[in-house]
Amino acid sequence: MIAVKISFLLNGDPVTAEVPDQVTLLEMLREHFELRGAKEGCGYGECGSCTVLVEQEAVNACLMLAAFVNGKSVQTVEGLAGKQCRLDPLQEAFVEHGAVQCGFCTPGMIMSAKALLAENPRPSRDQIRRGMAGNLCRCTGYAKIVEAVAAASKRGCSCGESS
Amino acid sequence: MRRFTYHEPKSIADAVHLLSAYGEKARLIAGGTDLVVEMKQGKKEPDHVISLRSVPGVNEINFSGGYLRLGAMVTHRAIERSPLIRERFTLLADAVDNLGSVQVRNVATVGGNICNGAPSADTAGPLLALDAVLLVEGPEGERNISLNEFFRGPGKTALAANEVLKQIIIPELPPEACSRYLKHTRRKAMDLPLLGVAVTLIPEAGGEICREARIALTLAAPTPIRAIRAEKHVAGKPFYRAVWEEAGVLALEDSSPRTSFRTTAAYRKKMICALLPRAAAEALERSGRTMKG
The missing domain is CATH 3.30.465.10 (Uridine Diphospho-n-acetylenolpyruvylglucosamine Reductase; domain 3)
Structure with missing residues (x-):
């Protein structure tokens, strides 16, 4: 069977996987590593529920071949709480502000917000909306999500790497 | 897959x-x-x-x-x-x-x-x-x-x-050049253009006259195109709105837009006429000048 060997940093830990060449990053994370935070919503890069960070940048894991992350760092929502299992301040802000309803989009929302705040620690409401335009939510109407990201930015929480 | x-x-x-x-x-x-x-x-x-x-x-x-x-x-x-x-x-x-x-x-x-x-x-x-x-x-x-x-x-x-x-x-580009790309969409994000209008303007010394314009349109034809007739029309003329409105009409001759599931050919034609003068005016504004008329 055709397989590609991929070595990368997953939430800070060096890992290796052998997966068929056509496997996407999302499939590898969910099935090989059993990290099921990132979700497949549309599968075509429209909804953002599969968002993870590759080299600190938000990407759609459903559109990226697993082979693309060889030698790179990948961070998923599971990595945010860290070894101490303490919620990231961004996650806390989502809980406090009611930014989670059904929760399907939340891991992707959080990872997009993480990348946004790492680049721009004090975004305006408009910058938050633009930065998260690739993440769809069908429950909240977005207002609470924008509030949560703005609140997290005021706490200056997203600079550290929590993996 | x-x-x-x-x-x-x-x-x-x-x-x-x-x-x-x-x-x-x-x-x-x-x-x-x-x-x-x-x-x-x-x-x-x-x-x-x-x-x-x-x-x-x-x-x-x-x-x-x-x-x-x-x-x-x-x-x-x-x-x-x-x-x-x-x-x-x-x-x-x-x-x-x-x-x-x-x-x-x-x-x-x-x-x-x-x-x-x-x-x-x-x-x-x-x-x-x-x-x-x-x-x-x-x-x-x-x-x-x-x-x-x-x-x-x-x-x-x-x-x-x-x-x-x-x-x-x-x-x-020469330092006096200015440019603008207008992407006409239904949504502000995650959308493909209904029409794209790209304009590069190179003014004569003094900035009142257009020495050279390069005009490109997307979704105005089966491929992205240069609107050559429109470019020729504006070259050597002052930056007047009327000149650019004429250029918009000439750009239609360079175009052959289609009706697709996104919008109709007739709408795309109207938007070519509307957006070409707007793109040129916004390009000019970037270099501190205004379209006259």
């Missing part, structure tokens, strides 16, 4: 060799944001997928000797973040500002955007209005293709099956 073999050549020459060996069964992959979707949908079913990500230098932006050189794998995000491009090749920054999402811009490449030959490609109009030239490599060596000659039809380009785009070469 259907099974394929993944290749990661270390040089463009090796990529060309693989393309020559596998022919129709091979596809190059850049960011993959189009190809992976098409493979998932079963629209493309290559047996071999060849990535350029291990080729050194393909993601570099270089500005020297009067030319901006974009490696074929430069991402839209890298362009968005380049102060040089925002300042000196402003309409190219316009093109990437609301292309897809952050997630897409982080991986989608300019080379992929051009080589797919999509009539809606956001960087195509700005690159046409910048007189871009493509440096490609094939089995016989390198050659240059003017972007004006590159688009041959929806999904069709002048690139041979075993040629690889290496670099997009853009001549520097």
Whole structure:
């Protein structure tokens, strides 16, 4: 069977996987590593529920071949709480502000917000909306999500790497 | 996705060799944001997928000797973040500002955007209005293709099956030049254009008269096009709204828009007339001048 060997940093830990060449990053994370935070919503890069960070940048894991992350760092929502299992301040802000309803989009929302705040620690409401335009939510109407990201930015929480 | 073999050549020459060996069964992959979707949908079913990500230098932006050189794998995000491009090749920054999402811009490449030959490609109009030239490599060596000659039809380009785009070469604009790309969409984000209008203006000394204009339209024809009649009409004339409204009508003669599921040909025609003067006026405003009349 055709397989590609991929070595990368997953939430800070060096890992290796052998997966068929056509496997996407999302499939590898969910099935090989059993990290099921990132979700497949549309599968075509429209909804953002599969968002993870590759080299600190938000990407759609459903559109990226697993082979693309060889030698790179990948961070998923599971990595945010860290070894101490303490919620990231961004996650806390989502809980406090009611930014989670059904929760399907939340891991992707959080990872997009993480990348946004790492680049721009004090975004305006408009910058938050633009930065998260690739993440769809069908429950909240977005207002609470924008509030949560703005609140997290005021706490200056997203600079550290929590993996 | 259907099974394929993944290749990661270390040089463009090796990529060309693989393309020559596998022919129709091979596809190059850049960011993959189009190809992976098409493979998932079963629209493309290559047996071999060849990535350029291990080729050194393909993601570099270089500005020297009067030319901006974009490696074929430069991402839209890298362009968005380049102060040089925002300042000196402003309409190219316009093109990437609301292309897809952050997630897409982080991986989608300019080379992929051009080589797919999509009539809606956001960087195509700005690159046409910048007189871009493509440096490609094939089995016989390198050659240059003017972007004006590159688009041959929806999904069709002048690139041979075993040629690889290496670099997009853009001549520097004179300091008095100004530019604007207007992308007409229904949504502010995650949308393809209904029409794209790209304008580069080079004024005469004094700034009142248009010495040269380069006008490119996307979705006004089966491929991105230059509106040559409109360009000729405005050259040598003052920056008057009436002149540019006439140019909008002339641009219709260069165009052959279609009715698609996004909108109708009639609407696209009206928007060509409306948006060309607007793009020119907004370009002028960027250099502190105003369109008269």
